[in-house]
Amino acid sequence: MDDMLKRIFDELALLREHMATKDDIAAMDKRIEHIEQTMATKDDIVSIEQRMATKDDIASIEQRMATKDDIASIEQRMATKDDIASIEQRMATKEDIAAMDKRIEHIEQTMATKDDVADIPLIKQAVLETLEAVNEISTIKQNLAEMSQKLDDVIATQARHELAIQSLAVRSLVHENEIRALKAR
Numbered sequence: 451m452d453d454m455l456k457r458i459f460d461e462l463a464l465l466r467e468h469m470a471t472k473d474d475i476a477a478m479d480k481r482i483e484h485i486e487q488t489m490a491t492k493d494d495i496v497s498i499e500q501r502m503a504t505k506d507d508i509a510s511i512e513q514r515m516a517t518k519d520d521i522a523s524i525e526q527r528m529a530t531k532d533d534i535a536s537i538e539q540r541m542a543t544k545e546d547i548a549a550m551d552k553r554i555e556h557i558e559q560t561m562a563t564k565d566d567v568a569d570i571p572l573i574k575q576a577v578l579e580t581l582e583a584v585n586e587i588s589t590i591k592q593n594l595a596e597m598s599q600k601l602d603d604v605i606a607t608q609a610r611h612e613l614a615i616q617s618l619a620v621r622s623l624v625h626e627n628e629i630r631a632l633k634a635r
Contacts, residue, residue: 503628511625516618524611529604537601542594550587557584 470478490498503511516524529537542550557580 502631508625508628511621515621516614524614528608528611534601534604537597537604541597541601542590547591547594550590554584554587 561577561580
């Protein structure tokens with residue numbers, strides 16, 4: 451019986467030694483409360499799942515994304531700064547055209563009539579040379595209009611390319627964020 455009492459006391463001492471105190475339980479309550487406050491709820495997970503891209507979404511994005519070949523093709527068709535600078539150097543300015551119009555107007559006002567030139571060969575020659583200059587002006591105007599159209603096309607193409615590149619950059623960032631979010635899970 452003494453052995454039995456001794457074993458009982460030993461087991462009680464052992465229990466007392468390993469038993470949780472009120473402080474231990476209070477600390478455990480704080481840890482549980484912290485976990486409850488910081489853990490994700492089912493609603494949080496559902497909300498995340500609703501905002502996440504599906505495999506189909508990613509496949510759709512990948513199908514719409516430009517490939518390296520697409521971008522290389524765009525880059526090959528784009529005008530460079532040197533191309534634009536060359537076009538700008540060759541283009542007549544509004545001031546050039548206005549000056550040319552004034553010269554034409556002046557020529558028209560001061561040139562001789564048919565009767566005036568009918569008898570004077572030198573005046574005829576001057577009129578022919580003037581007509582050649584006037585014809586060149588219309589060619590210059592036509593070339594200017596064509597260059598202006600080409601420049602407008604280049605600018606529009608560059609604007610579209612810039613939007614496409616920005617869109618691709620945004621998509622890339624979105625994908626990186628989504629991948630990070632998926633890895634973080």
